[in-house]
Amino acid sequence: MKQIASPHNTQLKHLAKLGVSAKYRRQYRQTVLEGAHLLDALLQSGAQPQQVFIAQSRLHTPETQSLLARLPSENTAAVEDRLLAKASALSDGGGILSLVEIPETAAPPQNGDCVVLERIQDPGNIGTILRSAAAAGVRQIIAGEGCADLWSPKVLRAAMGAHFLLRLHPASNLAVWRQTYREPLFATALTANSTPLYRLNLRPPCAWLFGNEGGGLTAAARNTATRTVKIPMSGATESLNVAMAATVCLFEQLRQRSE
DSSP: OEEEOOTTOHHHHHHHHHHHOHHHHHHHTEEEEESHHHHHHHHHTTOOOSEEEEEGGGTTSHHHHHHHTTSOGGGEEEEOHHHHHHHOSSSOOTTEEEEEEOOOOOOOOSSSOEEEEOSOOOHHHHHHHHHHHHHHTOOEEEEETTSOOTTSHHHHHHHTTGGGGSEEEEEEOHHHHHHHOOSOEEEEOOOTTOEEGGGSOOSSOOEEEEOBTTTBSOHHHHHHOSEEEEOOOOTTOOOOOHHHHHHHHHHHHHHHHHO
């Protein structure tokens, strides 16, 4: 296994830039998986990382040894702990950084189930929505141009491997996509004419549109929706976090289809 002990190593500098710059990730079509869990999820999907960097202190743990047995030795490198920590974009990268290729982006779907994100900025929210979509069986994710980068280390960490079960369409022009999409589009919005979620028939294919954490959906986005939807709530609570709202909607859809 290759050993890295220099703070000037070009591969570590490349990892560090990928971790903090969406533009750099797009330029090289690469990103970084941080931790053993994401690497394991990638391998379970049938894909392989381009390179794996492992902290010296983690080399002989059972978890790392199990992962190494599934990786070509020429694609692994042992790195001094302090150097790998500097290359990590997260406060706790888990001692394993994996360099992976970002898949080519296909055209957004014209039919079938999808989740559509407009101007959602928090990586934790996006990652949670991706994880919920995968668990609910919705595979197509369309993110508008104002969303946080779907392939950032923080989104990857929050999604817990869901990326490898989904088809992602980042930086999409939602107005153009809506002109070609043939299924109903439901938008969550707290408006007077919104339909309560539990009155909807969610058995046919549809798309769900979720908006920005603070401002919700833009008027333009709401106007493209087939129907606006609200989640009934008791008490004085005014709204739900967008990731929680998405989870409630997606699992109500799954419940209806499972009956």
